[in-house]
Amino acid sequence: METRAFRLPGFVFVALLLVVAGAAWGVAFPFGPEALAVAGGVVVVIIAVVASGFIVVNPNEASVVQFFGRYVGTVSDAGFYWVVPFSARQKVSLRVRNFETAKLKVNDADGNPVDIAAVVVYRVVDTAQASFGVDNYEEYVAIQSEAAVRHLATSYPYDAHEEERASLRDGAHVAEELTAELRERISLAGVEVLETRITHLAYAPEIAQAMLVRQQATAVVAARSRIVEGAVGMVQLALGRLRDEGVVELDEERKAAMVSNLLVVLCGDRAVQPVVNTGSLYA
Numbered sequence: 001m002e003t004r005a006f007r008l009p010g011f012v013f014v015a016l017l018l019v020v021a022g023a024a025w026g027v028a029f030p031f032g033p034e035a036l037a038v039a040g041g042v043v044v045v046i047i048a049v050v051a052s053g054f055i056v057v058n059p060n061e062a063s064v065v066q067f068f069g070r071y072v073g074t075v076s077d078a079g080f081y082w083v084v085p086f087s088a089r090q091k092v093s094l095r096v097r098n099f100e101t102a103k104l105k106v107n108d109a110d111g112n113p114v115d116i117a118a119v120v121v122y123r124v125v126d127t128a129q130a131s132f133g134v135d136n137y138e139e140y141v142a143i144q145s146e147a148a149v150r151h152l153a154t155s156y157p158y159d160a161h162e163e164e165r166a167s168l169r170d171g172a173h174v175a176e177e178l179t180a181e182l183r184e185r186i187s188l189a190g191v192e193v194l195e196t197r198i199t200h201l202a203y204a205p206e207i208a209q210a211m212l213v214r215q216q217a218t219a220v221v222a223a224r225s226r227i228v229e230g231a232v233g234m235v236q237l238a239l240g241r242l243r244d245e246g247v248v249e250l251d252e253e254r255k256a257a258m259v260s261n262l263l264v265v266l267c268g269d270r271a272v273q274p275v276v277n278t279g280s281l282y283a
Contacts, residue, residue, distance in 0.1 A: 002128040002190070005065045005073025010054050010080035017047055053085040062127045064090040074127045092127045096194065099138075101146050103200055106153040108168065113204035116153050116168070118178060120145045121195040122186075129190030137189040144185040152178050158203065168201055 024039040055075065057063050062076040066088045075081055076094065083089075100119045108114050122141060124130045130137045152174065160167035168174055178196045186193065 002126045003073045005075050007081040007083045010082045013082045049085050053082045060095045062092045064127050064131045096123045106150050108158045110157045114158050115202050117200040118149045119199050122191050122193045125192045126190030134189045140189050148181045
């Protein structure tokens with residue numbers, strides 16, 4: 001787990017080095033060149049030891065500090081600091097990143113081949129796990145993202161033919177489930193997934209034309225069903241109004257003829273040309 005590293009302001013130690021160098025010069029100067037040389041050597045060693053602990057941390061960046069192979073903490077505040085001398089430092093970016101998977105060809109829940117891709121937005125929240133939990137957290141996120149997208153694609157059909165069944169085209173639901181699965185997969189890398197979105201979704205080229213025909217047929221059937229449902233309601237309304245207001249009395253045969261004519265008019269896909277019966281011209 002990430003811990004806070006021991007650090008002190010760097011400019012304080014710069015000032016301290018200047019004071020030490022001045023003091024050494026002042027003490028050694030009265031004793032001649034040999035004393036100056038010895039004092040200079042001592043000052044150089046002190047500067048080398050102290051200078052090995054200076055680090056600069058940029059905004060939205062962290063420095064993971066190791067002392068002879070041991071993790072001693074992380075410096076995540078921007079600035080100039082002094083930490084344990086002779087320690088190794090590894091910089092880790094805390095910026096928000098995004099990664100887009102390649103277009104993957106997988107079979108959906110119905111066995112149809114589809115091409116799918118997604119974008120993943122993430123950031124590092126635990127620098128210790130990101131540095132030591134996995135070999136390379138960026139590659140780890142990329143591989144786990146593709147694995148999660150493949151698993152998601154095989155769990156849902158491309159298009160649901162039943163209203164209560166979820167599909168890959170349900171963007172919000174699919175994105176929420178993909179985000180939850182990815183958070184669980186990459187938590188070991190000290191990475192937090194902020195958002196995921198499906199950026200590409202289509203049938204594979206070899207079945208795209210056949211699926212388009214099926215979608216068109218499904219749409220036509222759904223539209224016809226809605227038209228018939230509305231037409232039946234309009235016929236019922238017309239018969240009810242004629243009966244309630246006493247406009248005309250219709251026997252069963254005329255009702256059947258009227259229903260037939262109304263359904264033809266309402267359900268037909270072309271404009272109807274009415275034929276008006278004006279009676280016989282000859283008495």
